[in-house]
Amino acid sequence: MSASATRLRRLASVAVAVTACGGAVLLTPPVSSNDRASGHPTVESLRQIINDPSAVVPSRTLQESALIGTKSGPLDILVVGGGATGCGVALDAATRGLRVGLVEREDFSSGTSSRSTKLIHGGVRYLEKAVFGLDYGQLKLVFHALEERKQVIENAPHLCHALPCMTPCFDWFEVVYYWMGLKMYDLVAGRRLLHFSRYYSAQESVELFPTLASKGKGKSLRGTVVYYDGQMNDSRLNVGLACTAALAGAAVLNHAEVVSFLKDEGTQRIIGARIRDNLSGQEFDAYAKVVVNAAGPFCDSVRKMANKDALPMICPSSGVHIVLPDYYSPDGMGLIVPKTKDGRVVFMLPWLGRTIAGTTDSSTSITPLPEPNENEIQFILDAICDYLNVKVRRTDVLSAWSGIRPLAVDPNAKNTESISRDHVVSEEYPGLVTITGGKWTTYRSMAEDAVNAAIKSGKLSPSNECITSNLRLIGGDGWEPSLFTALAQQYVRMKKSDGGKVVPGVMDTAAAKHLSHAYGTLAERVATIAQRLHTVLEMSTANLPLISLPGDLALLSLTPMQQAMRCHALSKYLLQSTIGTSQGRRKKCRRLKNFWKLSSLLRMHISMMGSISSLEMNQSDFRSLRVSDFQCVVFFFLSLYRRIHLLLHSADQVGLILSSLLYIVNKDCWIPGHL
Structure with a gap:
């Protein structure tokens, strides 16, 4: 009997067992602390704060001052790491009524959290390992991921959506094998299922996916099996977590690095950390009852600050x-x-x-x-x-x-592929809780486990249980897929006519969809700012995606941009806000470091102009943001220099020449482009 037939028989046997023994349980929605807390008044009050149209995230100065404390008035929790898990911990703890601070050495989502496959998957690729390896750990991960996937999509609908994924089959055994496997996946998903999987014939498959080969490895395509997974904008989702946590009361600060831990002289328990502001170079102490280490691949480095002999966890x-x-x-x-x-x-x-x-x-x-x-x-x-x-x-x-995945170490694993993606929470050193492993899909439950451990470690007194499974992120509450139509109808883009005058034009559908999906219900505020600032925007959008200012926080009418999203270098903003094409050109960003810094100053000026009508700005903030006309002119010529630089290093030189000419002759403030 062939290997394919043997695997098929084994899969069929396991499918029957799963159906008989686990189907009823899996189809029953779990009752968790999140469900019990859904009616808590704290939830409603937080929703009102987060979804308030006039919501303002505290400035960077205020957030930094909130981190500075004394032994007599410490934070409840200090989080180290501003990735998905770290920001998730900050949001979870803040929504439980705890005093929370978070520090991130770089920008939010500047590391592993922005370098994913952009999938919120339910672990379908681990299901086969669980079945044929009889690995309950992998199967548990599938169950867990399916439960969390639906919650992530519901909490950030503007940043997540269902995506059909096609599995090609060049053998009839493969058709039956994958069809049965994905039907088992449907069963395991239960009420958490996005859409049912289905089979498409070879002809239907090629119509749906024109570049799919009709023959592969000497065999003809027999058809495909399509299942649905979730797709997300990972970096924006991460920034959304940070913003939501800040609105919920957490003090989140990036470009702030832990240089050492503070310890109680008597018990040697960790009671805080020495923090260095990497923008100013100044250091300060942040006291906390518990420190949560969510530094991703760098969590071992943080652990060694507490104990230099600590063995690797990842x-x-x-x-x-x-x-x-x-x-x-x-x-x-x-x-x-x-x-x-x-x-x-x-x-x-x-x-x-x-x-x-x-x-x-x-x-x-x-x-x-x-x-x-x-x-x-x-x-x-x-x-x-x-x-x-x-x-x-x-x-x-x-x-x-x-990207570097911080996989939890399994001493029996021989390679990283066989290491479980499940997460680990531990407290090896008093006062330091470490959370590592896991994946994007399960960030919320990872954060919940970490906060539970921190509460136990520090004997904290939260005001309520975890509520994050029922908490929409900023921009998500009330969002509908049709929101972009209102933007296209109500707002205009500004362009230059043949006479050199700035005149209104229709906002194209692509721009409206981009704003709707990137900013959710706050897209209208971004469009308003962009419309008001068109004369500056048309100079600063050369080869940038739609709008050059980081509306994530400019749209919240914040004070200076450097006190908001804290993307102080345009290269960092581009890595977080555009598609992956910019990530592969980090070297070019480094070569033009001074250019990025200057353009960053201009963007700060833009943000200030967009918010000055609705906010009172102190004099020091205003002076720090003032950008001279000379700097704007320099920025314009540096933009041209950048295009020449790219021209010399691009394979598509003809296309760049044409686009450069269009940029010089007809600078449109809504020209879409990618770095």
Whole structure:
């Protein structure tokens, strides 16, 4: 009997067992503390604060002052790390009525949290391992991920959506095998299911995915099985968590680094941390009853500040993604390579007008700026080429990026692929709770577990139980997919006529959709600011996506931009706000470091202009933001220099020449583009 038939029989047997023994349980919605707390008055009051149209996130100065404390008045929890888990911990703790502070060495979502596959997946790729390896840990992870996936999508509907993913089958056994496997996945999902999986014939599959090969590895395509997973804008979701936590009362501060821990002289318990503001260079003490280490791949470095002999808790794994042109995949349909040469899974997904493909899974060293190597890029290209009728070329790779997964160590695992993605919470040193492992999908429950551990460690007294499963993030409450139509009808873009005058024009659908999905219900405020500032915006949007100012917080009518989103270098903003193409060009950003800083100053000026009508600004803030006309002129010429620089380093020189001419002759303030 063939290996495929044997696996099919085993899958059928397990499917029957799962159906008989676990189906009823899995279809029953779990009752958790979040469900019991959904009617708590704190929830409603927090929702009102977060969804208030005039909501204002405290300035960076105020947030920093809130972190500075004394032994007699410490914070309840100090969080180290501004990624998905760290911001999730800050939000969870703040919504329980605890005093919370968070520090991030770089920008929010500047590390692993912005370098994902952009999927909120329910662990379908772990289901096969759970079934055939009889690994309950992997199966538990699938159950958990499915439960959390639906909550993430519901809490940030403007940043998340369901995405169909196609699995090609070149053998009839594969058709039955994957159909049965994904139907089992549907069963496990129960009420958390996004949409039912289904089979498409070979002809239907090619119509849905035109670049799908009708023949692969000497076999004809027999059809595809499509299932649904979640897709998200990871960096914006992370920033949304930080903003929501700040509105809930947490003091969140990025570009602030922990340099050492403060310890009680008698008990040696950690009672806070020495913090360095990397923008000013000044240091201050932040006292807290408990410190939560959510530093991702750097959590071991933080642990060694408490105990230099601490053994590693994580096994770093490199996940590389590449960005390809849009014609590699249709809009609204992903493709799964179910089995690579080393038994892994590779996704190929549409993403903001491009195609991203990945990921790899290999051991790596921990570095602040991980870069993909050529072997990893070629691995992804080799994995997808057998499934496409497009000639897959190395020159088609627009960019690539690498993220470091902080996988929880399993002493019995031989490689990173077999290490469970489940998370670990531990307190090895009094006063220091470490949370590591896990994945984007389960950030909320990871944060809940970490806060529970912190409450136990510090004997804290929260005002209520965890409520984050029923708490919409900023911009999500009341959002509807049709919101972009109101933007397109009510707002205009500004352009220059042949006579050189600025005149109103129609906001195109693409711009309206971008604003709606990026900012949710706050998109209207971004459009208002952009419309009011069109004369400055048209100079600062060369080759940037739609709007150059980070509306995430400018839209909240904050004071200075550096006290809001805190993206002090334009390169950081681009990495967080655009598609992955910018991530692969970090070196170019570093070469033009002074250019980014100058343009950042201009953006601060723009933010100030957009908010000055609705806020009282103190004199020091106003002086720090003033940008001279000379600097604006310098910025204009530096923009031209940048385009020349890109022209000299681009394969598509003709296209850049044309776009540069268009930029000089007809500068439109809504020109879409990517770095």
